[in-house]
Amino acid sequence: MAKVPIVQNILAANDGMAQEVRQILAEHAIRAINIMSSAGAGKTTLLEKTIARLQGRLGIGVIEGDVETTADADRIAAVGAPTVQIITQGNCHLEANMVRAALEKIDLALIDLLFIENVGNLVCPANWNLGEDIKVVVVSTTEGDDKPAKYPQMFAVSEVMVINKTDLLPYVDYDMDAVKRFALAVNPRLRIFEVSCRNGDGLDTWCDWLLTFAAKKTVEASL
Ligand code: MG
């Protein structure tokens, strides 16, 4: 009897905190992307390559969510982007209060675009708003091409799907048409990018889109 109200209260409190994050980001004209995937799809590598390509054109900051270790944040910091690590100590997703605390530790004046790299998990991160503008889900050709059918909520709440590791297509049984079909069945508005962080294929198209996305802040800051 009490269970449902308790869960609702937690999510309501999270939404309140997400609203606070959204307000802070708006005050600094920062656009934010909550980037999610299963473990090992290549979120951190995608961010490394993206930051390197957009250096000098866009101020990018990163909040790294991991269950343990600062390894991913160290990698991002090494490419020269302001980075804050959140260690969730067992929690399988980020929550808005963690992002709110992380914002205190980053120089927001330097940032146009903030990536929030969520914990590698295709289930519950979909349910927690972090105050981001959009959610991006990353899949890779070394996973099953039926991920969107198995984890529909993740694809329903995302605006963008990035398919990574396209260089491995000759070596894996991954049906590109099937993954797109499954994903678009769940969310017909989904924008899809195909990239290989290894050989660079598709990264220019992805980065061009990010530049356009980040520039929208000038239009939407007044909303
Ligand atoms: Mg990572």
Ligand code: ZN
């Ligand atoms: Zn979780």
